[in-house]
Amino acid sequence: MGTVTPFPEREKRRPVLDETLLALLAKDFPSAEAVSTEIINLHAILCLPKGTEYFFSDPHGEAEAFGHLLNTASGVIRDKIEGLFARSVPLAQREELSLLITQPETVLPARAGQPGFEDWCRIAIYQTVQVCRQLASKYTRSKVRKMMPARFAYILDELLHADTEENKEEYYAAIIDSITATGIAVGFLTELCALVRRCAVDRLHILGDIFDRGPHADEIIEQLMTFPDVDVQWGNHDIHWLGAYLGSPVCAASVVRLGISYNNFDLLEDGYGINLRALSMFAAQVYRHDPCTVFRPHLLDQNTYDPVDEALAAKMHKAIAVIQFKLEGQLYRRHPEYGMAERSLLERVDYRAGTLCTDGRTVPLQDRLFPTVDPADPLALTPEEQALMDTLTLSFTHSRALRRHFRFLFSHGGMYKICNGNLLYHGCIPMTADGAFDAVTLDGRRLSGRAYLDAVDRKLHDAFFGAPGSPAREDALDYIWYLWCGPRSPLFGKSKLSTFERYFTGDEALWQETLDPYYTFIEKRETCEKILAEFGLPPAGSHIVNGHVPVRAGEHPRKGDGLLYIIDGGISKAYHGRTGLGGYTLIFNSHHLALAEHRPFEEIRQNPAASAPKVQIVEPMPRRLRVADTDTGALLRGQIARLEELLAAYRGGLLPERG
Known part of the structure; x- marks a missing residue:
């Protein structure tokens, strides 16, 4: 890797500060001696070794x-x-x-x-x-x-x-x-x-992907909050939880489903105060005669504070899964522009024959028990399911711990970051089969590459900071679901999320989730150079650092001739x-x-x-x-330039010294 050089736009000559800005700067450095001391200090810092x-x-x-x-x-x-x-x-x-x-x-x-x-x-x-x-x-x-x-x-x-x-x-x-x-x-x-x-x-x-699967995402964020210099590039699992916290019913149902699937009752109930009592009572009653065998949770970790009987957990798991499938089907109806209508799989079930019609095939269901589904209107929640979701959604939106954690993740996070010549993001830059950046329509505009990620970032800010109940915020909340599992989401990067197929069919061909072409093209250096150029970085001395897709045994994380690391x-x-x-x-x-x-x-x-x-x-x-070779060095040189202007103003009599 060559010497890290500051970004060109940061090296342009800055205009001379006007008198108002000089006066503001003079409050911190009231004399020529104070300015000189700070200039000496900053020059010395530039010579220190770069931090790790x-x-x-x-x-x-x-x-x-x-x-x-x-x-x-x-x-x-x-x-x-x-x-x-x-x-x-x-x-x-x-x-x-x-x-x-x-x-x-x-x-x-x-x-x-x-x-x-x-x-x-x-x-x-x-x-x-x-x-x-x-x-x-x-x-x-x-x-x-x-x-x-x-x-x-x-x-x-x-x-x-x-x-x-x-x-x-x-x-x-x-x-x-x-x-x-x-x-x-x-x-x-x-x-x-x-x-x-x-x-x-x-x-x-x-x-990215602090949340889900493991037992204590809350403790990870608490560790990060004590760290003096940290940034987070959001992952699809983090956005998944964000949607639940902001009041998206489908995200709340999905978060609870995935939490139960991995036996994370301590995190849900003790860590974030999510009230699961209504769900346990509902599931125990409605699914009392259903063994829910396929819904038994993964027991990778044991709960300390909120252990739940495995058989009851399985019933809770199925109950919330069915609710989730109803809610996501409703969302796809609201947003035909997502192009995900075929993922409303409850509408593709023949309840009398016990089959699923999807991907041009008809396959038998392993589990045919749907006590809350009306075949005439399969996406409608029962009154009991609606009451349950009202309770769960309220638990998420009123969680003080989630409020603290997502304020931190928003103040320290984003869709991507450029730092010291490295481009950081969680998922992918969606691409077409011929290796071009895929154009996606968002809010009426066709976007690709960096512009697409910037627009997604703004959309998430609309969801977080928008007025509750406003059309823009409600639209942004729904879009969070697309980011979680949409086929051209830069945080997901797959053709589909085959949760329904895995639960209800034994056909493993239907379980397959095809990766975005991005993951094939990043093996090539020219693709990585194109991505770096899209974000204003030269290939010399720059890298892409990527997460999201686990590197399989025997595979090396180094891609694109050393320009990208997963x-x-x-x-x-x-x-x-x-x-x-x-x-x-x-x-x-x-x-x-x-x-x-x-x-x-x-x-x-x-x-x-x-x-x-x-x-x-x-x-x-x-x-x-050295520090001089980093982004911090570029900022320090800018500070030195401003201080030199202030020093000249003192010595030229343009500003009076104090003290």
């Missing part, structure tokens, strides 16, 4: 596994330990130090009851400080201070910047001795380890059989671009010492990158 960026995709509610990847900095912390201590510290102690930094809550209680604990703490503090010092060296002291916990900030600052030569060696030792002597070693080590983890990751990019490696347990992995992390530091391949978290839990990922440097930098 981490790219994660599709955590799918696996909070524990995601937390492990984040806390270990995808193996980078272990690499730093090896670099510092491989020749001086035995392997077992290096492994324990790595585990201490990433899981102090596990190591410290186990060590606390053993003889010689204070001596062990002294050594652990010394070694952890060395790791922290190396990771913090690429930041300014003021930035590191902001990461420190207030109660230990002074001590940490002294340890990180104390000279260990003769003039301060005793001073350094005295600080560590005092920490153990005063009984604060456990608390101090816990905070020191947290500081190491914060220093290891400068910027975090999440390429990094959904299967953090979710539901994908481990397909991928054989526990996910990928793309790492972009000042020296190289690297790909970390992780083992499934269940294996790591059983053997933490063997948790180090396989890291492959996929692109070395021709020279070490």
Whole structure:
């Protein structure tokens, strides 16, 4: 990869600031001396090494596994330990130090009851400080201070910047001795380890699909909300939940259906306060004689707070699935422009014969029990179903936790992001069979490529910020469903979502979901170059980072001659059989671009010492990158230019100095 260069539009000469803007700037820098000091500071920052960026995709509610990847900095912390201590510290102690930094809550209680604990703490503090010092060296002291916990900030600052030569060696030792002597070693080590983890990751990019399948999407978002520099590219599962939160009945039904399917009752009821009592009572009554065998949930995780009997969960699963199919059929009637009328499958069932007519074929149904479906009007909700959906929708729209989380996802997220020469998005850029960008009609306009993604972004903002009940907002809410499963949705990228076929037919040919041509064409370099050009990026020094489609076992995530990386490696347990992995992390530091391949978290839990990922440097930098080579560098140069104008105004007598 070549040197990262700022975008050309950011390098154009800015107009001279007018007197009003200079006066506003002067409030923060009231004298020539203050301006000069800030200019010196900004020039110095430009010379620092570029911070390390981490790219994660599709955590799918696996909070524990995601937390492990984040806390270990995808193996980078272990690499730093090896670099510092491989020749001086035995392997077992290096492994324990790595585990201490990433899981102090596990190591410290186990060590606390053993003889010689204070001596062990002294050594652990010394070694952890060395790791922290190396990771913090690429930041300014003021930035590191902001990461420190207030109660230990002074001590940490002294340890990180104390000279260990003769003039301060005793001073350094005295600080560590005092920490153990005063009984604060456990608390101090816990905070020191947290500081190491914060220093290891400068910027975090999440390429979508935080929600669904795994047990705790809520805990993942809580982790992200504590991170100082994070962005999220929305995935179809995130938008799925957004629709439910904003009051879309079909999204609410689908979210509950998928949650029950993966036994996520804790997330629904305890995490987000979704009231499922009405659904359980309805299902137990209406489906009391139906075994609902095919609707038994996947038991990948156990519920702690809201366990539900498996047989009842199956009945709830079928009840909400049938409601969802009715609601989506109603939506397709409202929006013929979606071109999805053939997906209203309840209308394609011959209830007397027990068959489904779809894709030009008639196939038998495995399950013919539809107690709430009127064959004369199969999409009509019964009064009981309507009351149930009113309750569920209200639970979503009144969830305080969902409100907090989606405010965060909107303030930190979007359909795509361009950062330091990298183009990030979750799904795809829809393409035609001949490799052109597919044109999609949205709000009366034919759009493709970047313009299509920009229009989708605006549509989602209409849904989130629009006036409740307004036609524009209601239309945007319905469009969220299209983004979830529409054939030319940039977040979905498949021909169909074959949920109905999988539940009710045994014909696996009907289960097939054909990927958008995009996923074939990105194997070619020229396609990736075309996508980069569409977003204003040159192929030299740029990449596309993509999630959504799990990379299968034996397949490499590197596409398009190294211009594109698909990094959904299967953090979710539901994908481990397909991928054989526990996910990928793309790492972009000042020296190289690297790909970390992780083992499934269940294996790591059983053997933490063997948790180090396989890291492959996929692109070395021709020279070490500095902050000056990044987007932040371009912004800092703009600030310097403005400050130089202010300095000239002071020195030329155009503005009076204060103080």
